[in-house]
Amino acid sequence: MDIHRHRFDAVIVGAGGAGLRAAIETAGKCQVAVISKLYPTRSHTGAAQGGMCAALANVEEDSWEWHAFDTVKGGDYLVDQPAAEIMCREAVDAVIELEHFGLPFNRTPEGRIDQRRFGGHTRNHGEAPVKRACYAADRTGHMILQTLYQQCVARGVVFFDEFQVLDVAFVGDDPRRGVAGVVASELATGDLHVFECSAALFATGGFGRIFKVSSNAHTLTGDGPGLLWRRGVPLEDMEFFQFHPTGINKLGILLSEAARGEGGILRNAEGERFMERYAPTVKDLAPRDMVSRAMLTEIRQGKGCGPNQDYLHLDLTHLPPEQIDEKLPDIAEFVRTYLGIEPKTDLIPIQPTAHYAMGGIPTNVSAEVVLDAEGTIAPGLYAAGECACVSVHGANRLGTNSLLDIVVFGRRGGAAMAAFVVSREPAGLAPGFEDGVAATITGLLGGDGRERAADIRAELQEQMTLSASVFRTDESLRAVSATIDNLRRRYRDVAVSDQSRRFNYELSEALELGYLLDVAQALVAAALARTESRGGHFRDDHPLRDDANWMRHSLAFRQPDGSIRLGYKPVADGPYLPMERKY
Amino acid sequence: MHVDLTIKRFDPERDDGPHWERYGVEVDEGDRVLDALHQVRWYQDGSLAFRRSCAHGVCGSDAMVINGHNRLACVLLVRDVGSTITVEPLRGLPVLKDLVVDMDAFFAQYRSVMPWLVNDTDPGDTERLQSPEQRARFDDTTKCILCAACTTSCPIYWANGTYVGPAAIVNAHRFVFDSRDEAGAERLHILDEQSGVWRCRTAFNCTDACPRGIKVTEAIQEVKRAVLRPGASQK
Numbered sequence: 001m002d003i004h005r006h007r008f009d010a011v012i013v014g015a016g017g018a019g020l021r022a023a024i025e026t027a028g029k030c031q032v033a034v035i036s037k038l039y040p041t042r043s044h045t046g047a048a049q050g051g052m053c054a055a056l057a058n059v060e061e062d063s064w065e066w067h068a069f070d071t072v073k074g075g076d077y078l079v080d081q082p083a084a085e086i087m088c089r090e091a092v093d094a095v096i097e098l099e100h101f102g103l104p105f106n107r108t109p110e111g112r113i114d115q116r117r118f119g120g121h122t123r124n125h126g127e128a129p130v131k132r133a134c135y136a137a138d139r140t141g142h143m144i145l146q147t148l149y150q151q152c153v154a155r156g157v158v159f160f161d162e163f164q165v166l167d168v169a170f171v172g173d174d175p176r177r178g179v180a181g182v183v184a185s186e187l188a189t190g191d192l193h194v195f196e197c198s199a200a201l202f203a204t205g206g207f208g209r210i211f212k213v214s215s216n217a218h219t220l221t222g223d224g225p226g227l228l229w230r231r232g233v234p235l236e237d238m239e240f241f242q243f244h245p246t247g248i249n250k251l252g253i254l255l256s257e258a259a260r261g262e263g264g265i266l267r268n269a270e271g272e273r274f275m276e277r278y279a280p281t282v283k284d285l286a287p288r289d290m291v292s293r294a295m296l297t298e299i300r301q302g303k304g305c306g307p308n309q310d311y312l313h314l315d316l317t318h319l320p321p322e323q324i325d326e327k328l329p330d331i332a333e334f335v336r337t338y339l340g341i342e343p344k345t346d347l348i349p350i351q352p353t354a355h356y357a358m359g360g361i362p363t364n365v366s367a368e369v370v371l372d373a374e375g376t377i378a379p380g381l382y383a384a385g386e387c388a389c390v391s392v393h394g395a396n397r398l399g400t401n402s403l404l405d406i407v408v409f410g411r412r413g414g415a416a417m418a419a420f421v422v423s424r425e426p427a428g429l430a431p432g433f434e435d436g437v438a439a440t441i442t443g444l445l446g447g448d449g450r451e452r453a454a455d456i457r458a459e460l461q462e463q464m465t466l467s468a469s470v471f472r473t474d475e476s477l478r479a480v481s482a483t484i485d486n487l488r489r490r491y492r493d494v495a496v497s498d499q500s501r502r503f504n505y506e507l508s509e510a511l512e513l514g515y516l517l518d519v520a521q522a523l524v525a526a527a528l529a530r531t532e533s534r535g536g537h538f539r540d541d542h543p544l545r546d547d548a549n550w551m552r553h554s555l556a557f558r559q560p561d562g563s564i565r566l567g568y569k570p571v572a573d574g575p576y577l578p579m580e581r582k583y
Numbered sequence: 584m585h586v587d588l589t590i591k592r593f594d595p596e597r598d599d600g601p602h603w604e605r606y607g608v609e610v611d612e613g614d615r616v617l618d619a620l621h622q623v624r625w626y627q628d629g630s631l632a633f634r635r636s637c638a639h640g641v642c643g644s645d646a647m648v649i650n651g652h653n654r655l656a657c658v659l660l661v662r663d664v665g666s667t668i669t670v671e672p673l674r675g676l677p678v679l680k681d682l683v684v685d686m687d688a689f690f691a692q693y694r695s696v697m698p699w700l701v702n703d704t705d706p707g708d709t710e711r712l713q714s715p716e717q718r719a720r721f722d723d724t725t726k727c728i729l730c731a732a733c734t735t736s737c738p739i740y741w742a743n744g745t746y747v748g749p750a751a752i753v754n755a756h757r758f759v760f761d762s763r764d765e766a767g768a769e770r771l772h773i774l775d776e777q778s779g780v781w782r783c784r785t786a787f788n789c790t791d792a793c794p795r796g797i798k799v800t801e802a803i804q805e806v807k808r809a810v811l812r813p814g815a816s817q818k
Binding site for chain 2 (some may be wrong): 038039041042043044046047095096099100101102104105106107108109110111112113136137139142143146150151153154188217218219251253330333334337338340452454496497498500501502503504505506
């Protein structure tokens with residue numbers, strides 16, 4: 001395999017919203033390469049639908065402080081409050097800046113950016129839902145991705161499209177001494193490309209493909225968290241994974257919370273609006289963790305719909321048809337395409353779908369990666385977006401705060417990285433750093449293994465959905481932990497049948513599976529240890545939040561023998577004291 | 584249900600030219616054509632190359648020719664195609680391997696029309712105002728996902744790859760009709776050139792091919808009319 005060498009001040013890995021926003025911030029300041037395994041416009045930011053919250057108060061009275069409160073409460077008080085304050089305060093500027101970049105937001109009659117309701121976003125600390133989500137129909141993420149890419153094209157940002165990053169090098173193999181480079185496989189040729197650089201920002205997105213029913217793209221496989229974890233970077237709060245209430249039944253394709261923001265209602269088999277019992281004030285607009293649990297509770301009580309009583313209904317039939325056409329056109333089309341029914345007249349079968357990782361690569365508010373509970377920084381290493389954990393989402397992310405996160409912390413990370421590389425001499429990349437990746441690829445291609453990556457992946461997804469999703473117990477987590485150990489052993493015996501170099505997607509997917517197994521292992525270990533219920537992590541055997549013992553972030557460290565050591569660090573507190581979460 | 588899948592294969596490392604291969608797969612009738620392709624790659628023939636990501640029609644990775652029509656494999660259901668499915672790579676772009684085509688020319692054409700908002704007036708700390716009617720004027724063309732289904736359905740584009748093609752014009756339209764944009768004349772000049780809008784002969788293939796339902800031909804006609812406005816096109 002041929003090796004190509006490049007030298008940049010910094011690289012950005014991943015070209016979704018966070019990576020592109022970071023790239024814009026570095027343009028003209030330093031030499032940066034954006035490396036993505038997809039064409040940038042294929043990134044999953046483009047699938048985000050409903051909106052991006054900011055207290056513009058264009059439609060109703062609002063304040064960024066209310067937004068921060070909702071974010072902290074929505075996150076079940078595991079949010080680092082100073083970080084949430086920064087995100088919600090800077091949200092206003094971030095939305096205005098996107099508008100100046102050209103983003104075609106929907107407008108009020110006065111020509112200002114229009115806003116609508118979203119789950120968990122309230123006026124004055126929980127009084128009533130508030131119109132805070134800025135949106136572009138139900139393709140807000142698409143418009144953010146397109147707009148940021150357009151701005152990158154205008155600035156002449158350098159892209160390496162369809163390059164799969166597979167490893168990172170640190171000086172002396174020690175993250176505390178700084179970044180030295182990354183190595184990527186060029187999908188079109190199978191050649192390896194070594195990028196020598198003194199800084200790297202990871203923005204690789206989520207890893208929802210560890211679950212069977214997921215809203216996530218096939219390519220969301222935890223590459224960034226996985227490869228950094230193997231190099232000694234911990235993973236924070238991995239046990240907190242969000243299940244979005246309204247995935248299309250069985251397929252998991254997302255139907256935006258905007259459907260409920262526009263007035264849609266969840267109903268059980270009896271036609272009852274059951275959320276009135278679980279969240280009397282905000283009803284269907286409760287945070288996602290609560291709604292998903294309520295749905296599965298209804299199903300457990302035999303109130304599910306269909307012959308197997310295993311799904312519920314989203315009801316849009318009472319909305320004016322023109323409101324569906326104007327505000328929710330894409331999701332209406334998804335319902336027609338994949339279910340063959342008409343959302344204006346038919347009830348829509350839905351189920352919770354694996355959606356968003358609250359946890360990930362630990363960072364501070366400058367997107368610098370933090371290596372331990374003491375706050376030690378990895379110089380030159382940054383992460384932003386879903387792959388990172390700031391933590392602004394705590395134990396449960398509020399709807400729209402992911403688009404906000406990528407823009408705010410993408411910008412902060414890009415700015416911090418550009419300032420860092422200016423004063424940094426190249427660290428020097430140890431010769432032969434790429435040999436490890438080359439050997440892994442050669443092993444997968446030339447090995448005599450008997451396992452097929454697709455079989456291992458399917459079993460992982462099946463078992464994670466069965467045992468580590470909305471409801472968890474000690475027993476279910478131990479079972480899936482044993483399954484993952486077994487799958488990891490089997491993974492060592494994987495062989496790739498396709499021996500060609502060009503566009504070898506079988507090889508690419510086998511490498512991705514390695515990351516899926518890594519992040520699943522970390523998730524289950526942290527979930528097993530956390531004997532309480534908080535946000536997206538619910539333990540049937542420990543159903544209450546336990547602030548005395550568990551008001552702390554988990555850190556999973558990979559040990560040299562492949563096992564996991566768990567550590568913890570305190571939650572950064574602020575003005576809001578933990579209360580019982582009622583809506 | 585059982586599906587007979589016939590796929591046009593070509594690996595320049597191994598093959599002298601393209602050839603057809605047949606696969607039988609078992610799928611549910613509600614499955615996507617993409618699911619059938621995955622069945623092949625995951626369980627029968629790992630060497631089958633095709634791009635995909637989101638699997639529900641918003642990322643634009645998996646445009647291909649399915650039973651003669653440009654479609655996204657993740658939006659087309661098996662029950663809507665039938666049990667005999669023929670899949671080929673997009674036409675008009677070089678095939679790199681199997682269903683993977685070289686998108687470089689396509690994205691270069693996209694970049695050539697200045698696909699970004701130009702407005703040098705200082706907007707201050709608030710948003711630029713735009714009425715709902717002004718916003719609606721270019722709504723249709725903001726839906727483009729750059730999948731290339733339109734451009735590679737165009738007979739003019741097949742014959743002459745220097746034509747910027749429908750997708751680039753759609754992305755120019757998105758800014759030409761945006762009330763906030765100030766580069767209309769410059770952009771229209773680009774589209775007035777030999778490789779620009781006048782190549783279009785309104786075959787309407789592009790409109791049929793668009794998986795986002797964009798009225799592509801209409802958008803091209805609107806850009807043509809904009810170019811013809813007196814003084815519209817400037818260097």
